Amino acid sequence: MTGRHMPDGKAKAGSGPTLVDVAQAARVSLATASRVFSHPAMVRDSTAQRVHEAARRLDFRPNLLGSKLRAQQTRMIGVMLPTMDNAVFAECWRGIEEAALAAGYSLMLVTSGYDPKRERERVEYLLRHRVDGMVLTVADAARSAVLDQLDAEGVPYVLAYNQAGARSRRHSVSVDNRGSACDGVEALIAAGHRRIVVVSGAFVASDRARQRYAGYQDAMRAHGLVPSPVLSLPSHTASNAAQLRAQIEADDAPTAFFCTNDLLAIGVISDLRRLGLRVPADVSVLGYDGIALGTVMEPALATVVQPNTDIGARAVGRLLAWLHAATGEAPAAARVTLLPHALRVSGSIAAPPGGIRPRPLRSP
Amino acid sequence: MTGRHMPDGKAKAGSGPTLVDVAQAARVSLATASRVFSHPAMVRDSTAQRVHEAARRLDFRPNLLGSKLRAQQTRMIGVMLPTMDNAVFAECWRGIEEAALAAGYSLMLVTSGYDPKRERERVEYLLRHRVDGMVLTVADAARSAVLDQLDAEGVPYVLAYNQAGARSRRHSVSVDNRGSACDGVEALIAAGHRRIVVVSGAFVASDRARQRYAGYQDAMRAHGLVPSPVLSLPSHTASNAAQLRAQIEADDAPTAFFCTNDLLAIGVISDLRRLGLRVPADVSVLGYDGIALGTVMEPALATVVQPNTDIGARAVGRLLAWLHAATGEAPAAARVTLLPHALRVSGSIAAPPGGIRPRPLRSP
DNA sequence: GTGAAAGCGCTAACAG
DNA sequence: CTGTTAGCGCTTTCAC
Numbered sequence: 018m019t020g021r022h023m024p025d026g027k028a029k030a031g032s033g034p035t036l037v038d039v040a041q042a043a044r045v046s047l048a049t050a051s052r053v054f055s056h057p058a059m060v061r062d063s064t065a066q067r068v069h070e071a072a073r074r075l076d077f078r079p080n081l082l083g084s085k086l087r088a089q090q091t092r093m094i095g096v097m098l099p100t101m102d103n104a105v106f107a108e109c110w111r112g113i114e115e116a117a118l119a120a121g122y123s124l125m126l127v128t129s130g131y132d133p134k135r136e137r138e139r140v141e142y143l144l145r146h147r148v149d150g151m152v153l154t155v156a157d158a159a160r161s162a163v164l165d166q167l168d169a170e171g172v173p174y175v176l177a178y179n180q181a182g183a184r185s186r187r188h189s190v191s192v193d194n195r196g197s198a199c200d201g202v203e204a205l206i207a208a209g210h211r212r213i214v215v216v217s218g219a220f221v222a223s224d225r226a227r228q229r230y231a232g233y234q235d236a237m238r239a240h241g242l243v244p245s246p247v248l249s250l251p252s253h254t255a256s257n258a259a260q261l262r263a264q265i266e267a268d269d270a271p272t273a274f275f276c277t278n279d280l281l282a283i284g285v286i287s288d289l290r291r292l293g294l295r296v297p298a299d300v301s302v303l304g305y306d307g308i309a310l311g312t313v314m315e316p317a318l319a320t321v322v323q324p325n326t327d328i329g330a331r332a333v334g335r336l337l338a339w340l341h342a343a344t345g346e347a348p349a350a351a352r353v354t355l356l357p358h359a360l361r362v363s364g365s366i367a368a369p370p371g372g373i374r375p376r377p378l379r380s381p
Numbered sequence: 382m383t384g385r386h387m388p389d390g391k392a393k394a395g396s397g398p399t400l401v402d403v404a405q406a407a408r409v410s411l412a413t414a415s416r417v418f419s420h421p422a423m424v425r426d427s428t429a430q431r432v433h434e435a436a437r438r439l440d441f442r443p444n445l446l447g448s449k450l451r452a453q454q455t456r457m458i459g460v461m462l463p464t465m466d467n468a469v470f471a472e473c474w475r476g477i478e479e480a481a482l483a484a485g486y487s488l489m490l491v492t493s494g495y496d497p498k499r500e501r502e503r504v505e506y507l508l509r510h511r512v513d514g515m516v517l518t519v520a521d522a523a524r525s526a527v528l529d530q531l532d533a534e535g536v537p538y539v540l541a542y543n544q545a546g547a548r549s550r551r552h553s554v555s556v557d558n559r560g561s562a563c564d565g566v567e568a569l570i571a572a573g574h575r576r577i578v579v580v581s582g583a584f585v586a587s588d589r590a591r592q593r594y595a596g597y598q599d600a601m602r603a604h605g606l607v608p609s610p611v612l613s614l615p616s617h618t619a620s621n622a623a624q625l626r627a628q629i630e631a632d633d634a635p636t637a638f639f640c641t642n643d644l645l646a647i648g649v650i651s652d653l654r655r656l657g658l659r660v661p662a663d664v665s666v667l668g669y670d671g672i673a674l675g676t677v678m679e680p681a682l683a684t685v686v687q688p689n690t691d692i693g694a695r696a697v698g699r700l701l702a703w704l705h706a707a708t709g710e711a712p713a714a715a716r717v718t719l720l721p722h723a724l725r726v727s728g729s730i731a732a733p734p735g736g737i738r739p740r741p742l743r744s745p
Numbered sequence: 746g747t748g749a750a751a752g753c754g755c756t757a758a759c760a761g
Numbered sequence: 762c763t764g765t766t767a768g769c770g771c772t773t774t775c776a777c
Binding site for chain 1: 450464466
């Protein structure tokens with residue numbers, strides 16, 4: 018917009034000196050100047066020196082738009098995550114940003130809010146920006162219009178968190194949702210719990226929640242216990258207390274809750290407290306995700322820990338490998354990457370209360 | 382990379398049909414086809430119709446790179462935030478994304494981690510992408526190399542959270558940090574507290590923390606109380622318990638803590654609990670930020686609530702106004718926007734304990 | 746090693 | 762209203 022000061026008097030309207038100006042100042046051709054930055058090996062050292070000097074003297078700043086357009090590849094990765102409000106994805110973003118920028122790639126972030134309509138819009142937005150590929154997390158990979166579209170158009174992408182099925186052709190980086198959930202529930206069982214209820218958010222919409230529920234079933238059955246149906250809590254607000262109360266006042270009240278994500282778990286712990294229960298003395302709570310916040314709380318949140326930052330970084334890594342394979346087809350090997358998970362069994366998990374189940378207090 | 386199917390047999394190597402193809406198919410000139418999308422009013426309806434049809438038939442997807450390069454304005458906003466790991470900025474991002482995309486602008490997000498060196502790199506990155514302007518939060522606006530650079534280059538930008546001084550030429554959107562902090566501390570005083578300590582993270586590095594501390598001093602002095610020096614906790618980990626213990630074991634132990642941000646407050650509450658104190662029965666804690674998580678906890682986090690999402694949206698709004706003013710100079714009026722704050726005085730705040738100060742338990 | 750020239754896809758004068 | 766034309770800044774054959 019505003020004109021800029023030109024030391025040599027040659028005023029330019031636009032946004033600063035271009036490669037042409039640099040070439041001129043260094044008394045080389047445009048082509049050579051370009052090569053100094055793109056293919057340094059192709060140019061004599063002394064020449065490169067002159068060009069660099071000229072560039073520095075003129076405060077030359079390469080216009081990425083030009084190179085991206087011309088090169089027909091933007092070195093940009095589109096990222097679509099459900100929301101930044103869940104720390105899981107915020108932590109993941111850190112990994113994505115580090116990995117991408119380190120590799121000289123640029124990023125374009127959009128959030129979908131788990132809304133299929135917005136997913137389509139945002140993906141279209143990314144496509145118009147001509148991203149070379151995408152890293153994304155969708156609500157349910159198995160029935161995702163947007164993924165189908167990407168497949169049809171041959172756009173390289175890798176899923177983060179969504180765990181592609183063994184027979185899927187899709188690429189994904191995640192933990193073993195089912196297996197890790199099973200591990201978590203087994204820890205609960207090992208602590209002495211028998212009546213364990215799974216709490217989930219929008220259960221039907223989330224493939225991960227379903228996979229984790231399956232893991233819960235595995236663990237229960239492996240120990241001769243009968244799985245309960247999932248308790249689906251639509252929101253993360255305190256209004257969930259009512260549904261929780263119904264659970265804990267039942268005769269066969271659960272002694273432990275397994276929440277399919279940490280945010281939910283934190284809310285459940287608070288609700289339980291409001292209902293007069295102590296966590297973990299009266300009731301245990303296990304989360305899933307391993308967000309940093311969980312370690313800060315008191316009691317610390319017991320949870321299945323995913324390597325969130327690493328999931329992001331690895332997803333970028335896989336995508337880059339694909340992009341650089343340049344065969345147009347993704348490397349066949351290892352479509353689905355399963356990262357190791359960990360268990361944090363502490364704080365919000367304890368043995369179930371002895372013979373006497375404490376009477377929940379009525380809230381005032 | 383991969384070739385795409387062309388219905389009419391004219392195979393194209395690149396990434397799909399271009400405007401030229403559409404123009405051809407619609408039997409109009411390239412210029413007309415372009416106008417249909419950029420200046421619909423300039424073209425006859427029937428013609429526009431033909432073009433739209435052709436575009437749809439060919440699955441035409443405009444290449445934003447082309448228009449951005451040619452138009453010499455990218456309609457892109459660069460966003461630099463300290464981190465997504467703090468919910469404050471995640472909430473802010475929501476506002477930014479909504480406002481920008483609604484206005485037809487694209488975004489490019491980077492995080493600085495409060496690191497000045499990274500700030501420079503990331504800003505350079507944004508500049509190379511030729512963003513039209515920026516929305517950013519820096520550690521300390523008063524001594525920010527990156528802001529000075531932006532000023533020198535005449536890049537339009539508006540600060541979010543950083544509150545530009547009255548005599549500054551900079552644009553900012555924030556709450557009144559000092560005044561709102563004062564309000565919060567007065568609520569503490571109104572609840573009966575006299576000995577109040579301010580807890581902060583990297584205090585010297587954050588202009589907001591300093592402003593909020595000043596607000597604390599205002600409140601204390603207004604009530605004839607003597608402000609304590611700030612208790613600076615470098616990290617958000619549990620190791621802070623030691624410093625907190627020193628505070629609460631002192632003879633004139635504070636009855637309330639004012640934390641300069643919510644994340645810190647949550648950590649402090651946990652640490653206090655670990656030290657055997659009940660919040661708010663034994664000690665009160667006031668936060669600052671108003672992140673959603675605070676309402677989920679038990680007890681709910683008392684805090685000074687900023688309109689985080691709105692701060693982001695308004696910052697974009699101000700930047701857009703600036704960009705559209707097109708005079709090259711920012712609209713002189715209202716450089717600094719102060720958004721209203723709110724107080725959430727509940728949960729973690731109560732009257733100080735009666736005559737007897739509870740003895741903190743030693744941790745096992 | 747280096748230079749000349751041809752565009753990437755699109756917009757914006759300028760004519761008609 | 763519509764078409765012709767000239768690039769935006771950069772990379773990349775193709776010669777030399």
